[in-house]
Every structure is written in structure tokens, then in C-alpha cells.
Amino acid sequence: MAGHRHSPTDGITAPQVILEDDFAAFRRGNLRYTVRLTPEAIVYVVLGSKQERTLALADVLGCHTSVSLRRKPTQENQTAFLCIYSYPLKRKLLSGSARNRVSTSFRVDRFDNYEQNCELAEKWRVAVRCLLAGQTVTAETELTPSLLPSQPTLLVLLNPFSGQGKAKQYFDDQVMPMMAEADVSITLVTTEHSGHAFDVVQTADLSSWGGIVVVSGDGLLYEVVNGLMSRPDWEQAIKIPLGILPAGSGNGVCCSINYALGEPFEEDRMFHSTFVLLKATMKGQTRPLDLMSVDTASQRRYAFLSFQWGFSADVDIESERYRYLGGSRFLFGSLHNLMKFRVYRGKLSFLPVKGVDALKQARQVLSKNKYEVKPRSLSHSSSAVAINSGRDDARMRTRSASAMNGFHYVSTDNETLETPSQESTSLDAQLMSFSTENGVHHTKSEEDHVNGKLTTDGVVGTMDSEDIHYKNGDSDFIGAAVSTNQNNSKSSQPCTAGAKRPHRVYGPSSTLLPPLDQPVPDDWVTIDTDFVTMIIQSISHISEGYFSSPCSSFGDGVLFLSFLKRGVTRRQMLKIMGKMADGTEVFEYGSDGGYVCCKAFRVEPVSPPGLMTLDGEKIEYGPVQAQVHHGMMNLIMPND
Numbered sequence: 001m002a003g004h005r006h007s008p009t010d011g012i013t014a015p016q017v018i019l020e021d022d023f024a025a026f027r028r029g030n031l032r033y034t035v036r037l038t039p040e041a042i043v044y045v046v047l048g049s050k051q052e053r054t055l056a057l058a059d060v061l062g063c064h065t066s067v068s069l070r071r072k073p074t075q076e077n078q079t080a081f082l083c084i085y086s087y088p089l090k091r092k093l094l095s096g097s098a099r100n101r102v103s104t105s106f107r108v109d110r111f112d113n114y115e116q117n118c119e120l121a122e123k124w125r126v127a128v129r130c131l132l133a134g135q136t137v138t139a140e141t142e143l144t145p146s147l148l149p150s151q152p153t154l155l156v157l158l159n160p161f162s163g164q165g166k167a168k169q170y171f172d173d174q175v176m177p178m179m180a181e182a183d184v185s186i187t188l189v190t191t192e193h194s195g196h197a198f199d200v201v202q203t204a205d206l207s208s209w210g211g212i213v214v215v216s217g218d219g220l221l222y223e224v225v226n227g228l229m230s231r232p233d234w235e236q237a238i239k240i241p242l243g244i245l246p247a248g249s250g251n252g253v254c255c256s257i258n259y260a261l262g263e264p265f266e267e268d269r270m271f272h273s274t275f276v277l278l279k280a281t282m283k284g285q286t287r288p289l290d291l292m293s294v295d296t297a298s299q300r301r302y303a304f305l306s307f308q309w310g311f312s313a314d315v316d317i318e319s320e321r322y323r324y325l326g327g328s329r330f331l332f333g334s335l336h337n338l339m340k341f342r343v344y345r346g347k348l349s350f351l352p353v354k355g356v357d358a359l360k361q362a363r364q365v366l367s368k369n370k371y372e373v374k375p376r377s378l379s380h381s382s383s384a385v386a387i388n389s390g391r392d393d394a395r396m397r398t399r400s401a402s403a404m405n406g407f408h409y410v411s412t413d414n415e416t417l418e419t420p421s422q423e424s425t426s427l428d429a430q431l432m433s434f435s436t437e438n439g440v441h442h443t444k445s446e447e448d449h450v451n452g453k454l455t456t457d458g459v460v461g462t463m464d465s466e467d468i469h470y471k472n473g474d475s476d477f478i479g480a481a482v483s484t485n486q487n488n489s490k491s492s493q494p495c496t497a498g499a500k501r502p503h504r505v506y507g508p509s510s511t512l513l514p515p516l517d518q519p520v521p522d523d524w525v526t527i528d529t530d531f532v533t534m535i536i537q538s539i540s541h542i543s544e545g546y547f548s549s550p551c552s553s554f555g556d557g558v559l560f561l562s563f564l565k566r567g568v569t570r571r572q573m574l575k576i577m578g579k580m581a582d583g584t585e586v587f588e589y590g591s592d593g594g595y596v597c598c599k600a601f602r603v604e605p606v607s608p609p610g611l612m613t614l615d616g617e618k619i620e621y622g623p624v625q626a627q628v629h630h631g632m633m634n635l636i637m638p639n640d
């Protein structure tokens with residue numbers, strides 16, 4: 001039985017090789033391999049040939065010795081086994097790429113003795129597991145089981161009614177086998193009613209688990225987050241790594257994770273998301289995720305995904321009855337709502353982020369994604385936001401470069417790059433003022449645009465038809481904004497989040513938000529109009545097929561706000577929905593919408609009661625405001 005331990009002086013690859021042995025193929029007669037373990041891969045070469053195969057460790061989930069092969073040693077056969085589970089990406093003919101499971105087994109037969117072969121196989125297992133956990137292993141490392149990283153136990157909360165009601169089936173058939181391969185142990189709780197997960201995490205001793213994973217739609221994660229934030233030790237509790245496996249019909253978080261990582265999602269989303277989650281779990285990796293503190297008249301909640309009002313909220317909630325269709329329910333719901341095509345009167349106010357040109361960033365992201373991007377004269381644009389305020393349908397219909405679909409861009413050097421309507425000129429001139437560094441800055445031409453309404457501490461500009469106001473105060477946009485609680489420090493005591501918040505809740509102070517019944521600070525932008533839809537989100541996808549914010553990334557500390565106003569037509573809506581689905585130019589809302597970057601927002605509906613959602617869950621209809629809290633949560637996902 002051949003084989004040898006690698007010596008660092010062997011060959012040119014010597015410094016890279018951690019282990020090298022000759023093993024027999026599992027089921028292929030006399031075929032033998034030289035197998036090498038490097039920090040990046042397991043490479044095996046057929047003895048006597050140059051036929052080399054590589055299992056990249058980035059694709060490997062686990063490694064087991066003979067245990068999994070269910071073979072007992074006999075007198076004649078003293079062989080041990082080594083089995084490696086990998087999930088390499090394969091290109092698909094029509095649909096990009098997808099991972100597939102490959103299990104590679106070797107017969108470890110260097111010795112005539114079963115125990116010694118087992119010991120050798122175990123050395124390999126220890127080395128591979130250590131590398132998968134991100135530990136450094138070299139040819140000199142003494143490979144004993146004591147080196148094995150301790151794998152945390154995960155609390156898994158499974159909603160059997162998520163999506164099409166297949167969460168349990170997915171979990172048993174796909175997730176559990178992969179968890180076993182990765183040696184991840186779990187405590188499984190199947191939720192029995194709405195609020196169950198909230199109760200579990202609100203009272204649990206969290207030190208028992210290394211993380212909490214929901215197998216559900218985004219709604220159960222929302223429940224878990226709010227459960228954690230309702231604990232007296234919320235500040236520590238919310239730091240527990242949180243993961244999600246997509247069993248809902250929306251799955252915005254999983255979609256955003258896989259998009260950010262360049263991982264496939266469309267085909268077998270549970271399989272791909274489990275792979276991603278386990279890779280991160282094994283290395284103890286997380287990424288920060290922002291949390292929104294959201295106040296309504298009666299309550300404070302926490303959200304990590306989106307606030308929606310209008311068309312998209314209606315689609316989300318009203319399509320619940322088509323749940324059996326899975327993700328297609330949104331398409332069905334969209335078509336249904338397109339027929340009604342309602343508008344919603346209200347006021348949208350937001351605190352813009354200085355120096356972020358959301359549209360320009362979106363274009364960069366999309367072109368990096370190799371999507372076809374139409375030429376636009378944006379090269380000098382660096383205004384804080386870009387908003388379309390015109391309502392010129394003729395201009396909307398003309399997709400010429402000069403019309404730019406109604407978008408109007410301004411630059412810090414006051415160069416107007418488009419010929420906007422009078423209305424958009426007015427708004428953009430106002431926006432230009434907060435893109436300057438030190439408070440108010442107006443050129444003569446800008447002042448002309450804002451209809452001459454100058455005040456001593458800034459400017460109030462009004463638009464004839466849309467009643468859009470911009471007020472510029474003296475204060476810097478963060479920190480000095482009006483707040484109910486000027487103490488910026490986080491409190492572990494219950495805090496009231498504003499004058500209209502009768503429910504005492506735990507959580508951070510919303511330093512950017514005034515009480516809900518008080519006016520917004522001067523440095524906020526207000527748009528008072530008829531809206532068709534409004535989505536405010538912190539990650540890229542609000543659900544599958546809704547890549548509505550190309551600029552959003554995990555833990556960026558900002559929100560992106562997309563809206564459409566009265567004036568957009570059904571045809572345009574259809575087109576926008578199509579673009580959202582294939583991830584191209586989702587921000588191209590024509591002259592009747594906008595895509596902006598903000599830190600806080602307030603929505604004050606005037607329309608009769610309708611639907612508003614937070615992370616896809618219905619909330620009470622009425623005034624609502626929120627601010628983003630940078631990276632408060634830890635989302636289980638790879639970060640290298």
C-alpha cells in the first residue's frame with residue numbers, strides 16, 4: 001500500500017502543500033490518486049498520468065471519514081474512507097450557472113491496519129475542517145482532533161406555513177443533509193402560531209446558540225428582530241448572528257444576499273442559500289445589516305428590509321390569496337392592481353444624504369453588472385439626490401438622450417445637464433443647495449428657480465402644481481437634527497420614541513426624528529403629491545424579481561427611496577416592473593418618480609385608509625416615520 005507524508009522539500013509546490021498521500025479511488029477498481037491538500041484546494045491526480053482534478057475549498061462544505069460510508073472493516077479489507085462534499089458552480093446552457101453537489105470519496109489504504117488508516121483519514125478531515133473554518137494549517141501543524149473548531153449550535157425557527165407551505169419539506173430534504181455534511185448542529189423550533197418566534201427569542205437564553213436561523217419568508221425574521229429588540233438586553237441580543245433560508249414567496253433578504261455575493265438564486269434557491277449560509281457559519285462570518293426604527297402613532301417597530309406604501313404594498317398584501325403560486329403571486333397581484341391603478345395622496349418627507357447621487361451610483365452598479373446601460377450625460381453629476389418632478393407625458397414617451405426619461409441632473413459646479421421642465425428646475429435648484437458643503441449656497445440662477453421665497457435661515461421653494469417644499473436649516477444634516485431625545489448615547493432603559501408613542505419599547509434613540517406630531521426639521525425635503533407607489537429599502541431586493549435598489553448594500557447606513565407619482569401610466573408601470581424583474585435600470589422612473597438616498601423619512605397619508613407594509617408585513621395605516629441605525633444587526637453571510 002503506497003503513500004507518503006509530504007516533505008516540504010518535495011517539488012516546486014512544496015511550500016503550499018499541507019498534506020499529500022496516495023489514495024485509491026472509491027469505486028474504481030485499481031485506480032489510484034495522488035491527493036494533495038493546499039490552503040485553497042484538494043487536488044488529485046491519477047497515478048501515472050497528468051489527469052488532475054481540483055476541489056476548490058471555497059466550494060467544499062464538509063469532509064467525513066468512514067462513518068458516513070457505513071462500511072465495517074473485514075479481515076481482508078482494512079480500508080478507511082475519506083469523503084469530501086463540494087458544491088461547484090456549473091454553467092447552465094440557458095440560465096447562467098448553478099451549484100451542484102459532488103461527493104468525492106477516497107479509500108485510505110496506506111496501512112494494513114484499519115485504525116492507522118482511520119487515523120490518517122482523520123488527519124485529513126481535521127486539516128480540511130480547519131481550513132473551512134478559516135484556521136491556518138501548514139505542513140508542520142500537528143493535526144489532532146483537538147484542533148477542530150467548535151461549531152456553534154444554531155437555533156432554527158421554521159414557519160411551516162411560509163410561502164407555499166413547503167418549508168418543512170425543504171428543510172428535511174435539502175437543508176438537513178447539508179447541515180450534516182457541514183457538521184452544524186441545530187435546535188429546531190417549528191412555529192405554531194404568529195408571534196411564536198417573537199416569544200421564543202424574547203425570553204430565550206441566547207448564550208445557548210451561536211446564531212438564529214429562520215426557515216421562512218422575511219416576515220419571520222422581522223418577528224425575530226422585533227422579539228430581540230423587545231428584550232431589556234436588546235443591545236447585546238440584536239448582535240446575535242441572524243440567518244435566513246428562503247421558504248417564503250418574497251425572500252428579499254436571501255435574494256439580496258445572493259445578489260451581493262454573485263451566487264445563483266433563481267434555480268433552487270433553498271439549496272444555494274443553504275450553501276451560502278453554511279459557508280458563513282463554518283467561518284463564523286457575518287455582515288452588518290442596518291436596522292430601521294419605525295414609529296407609527298401607536299407603536300415602534302424595527303425593520304431591516306423595506307417600508308412600502310401604494311402599489312407595491314397593495315400587491316404584497318392583496319396577493320396573499322395567491323400564495324399557492326409562490327413567487328408568481330407578485331406578478332399576478334401586480335397585473336391585478338394595474339387594472340385598478342390607484343393613487344395615494346400624501347406627504348413624503350426625507351432627510352437626504354449629502355453628496356450621494358443615487359442615480360449615478362445606480363448606473364455604475366448596473367454597468368458593473370454588465371447590463372446594457374443607455375448613454376447618459378451624467379459624468380459631472382454629484383448632487384445629493386436626483387428627483388423627477390415633471391409631469392410631461394410627451395417627454396416621458398420620448399426615450400431620447402436629451403429627454404433622459406425626464407430625469408434632471410444637477411452638479412455641484414451648478415452645471416445643469418438637462419433641460420428640465422420649470423417644475424423640475426425648481427426642485428433641483430433646491431436640491432442643489434443641500435449638496436453644497438456648508439449649509440445654504442445659492443447662485444443667482446438657483447434663486448430665480450425657487451420662486452424667490454428666501455428666508456433668513458434658508459430658502460423655501462414651492463412648485464406650482466406639486467407643492468414640493470425644501471427647507472434648508474443651518475444645522476448639519478446628521479446629529480444636529482431635531483430629536484425628541486438629544487442624548488445620542490444608546491440607552492439600555494426603555495425609551496419612548498416620541499410624543500405619540502404610548503408603547504414603551506427598548507432600542508436606540510431615534511436622534512434624527514422629531515415627535516410624529518411635530519413638523520420635520522428644516523433640512524428635510526418634503527414632497528406633497530399623489531403617489532402611485534413608494535418603496536424605502538435598505539437592501540437591494542425587496543423580493544424576488546424586485547431589484548428595486550441597485551445602490552443598496554449591506555450595512556451602508558443609508559436608505560434608498562424610490563417613488564412614482566400620478567402621471568406615470570399603466571404602460572410605464574408594466575415596463576418598470578419588467579425592468580425590476582430583470583435588474584436593469586430599475587431607477588428609470590421617467591419624469592414622475594425619483595430614487596434618492598436618505599437617512600430618515602416620514603410619510604403622512606391623506607388618502608383614505610389603505611395598506612402600508614414593513615418588511616412585507618402589514619402595519620397600521622397612518623403617519624409613519626423611521627430612521628436608519630447603522631449596522632445594528634449581524635447577518636450570517638460570507639464576508640471575505
Ligand SMILES: Nc1ncnc2c1ncn2[C@@H]1O[C@H](COP(=O)(O)OP(=O)(O)OP(=O)(O)O)[C@@H](O)[C@H]1O
Pocket residue numbers: 159160161162163164191192193194195196215216217218219220221223247248249250251616617
Ligand atoms: N405556525 C404559524 N401559523 C401562522 N402564522 C405563522 C406561523 N408561524 C409564523 N407565522 C406568521 O406568518 C407570518 C409570515 O411569515 P413568513 O414571512 O415566514 O412567510 P410568508 O409571509 O409566507 O413569506 P412571504 O411574504 O415571502 O410569502 C409572520 O408574520 C409570522 O408571524
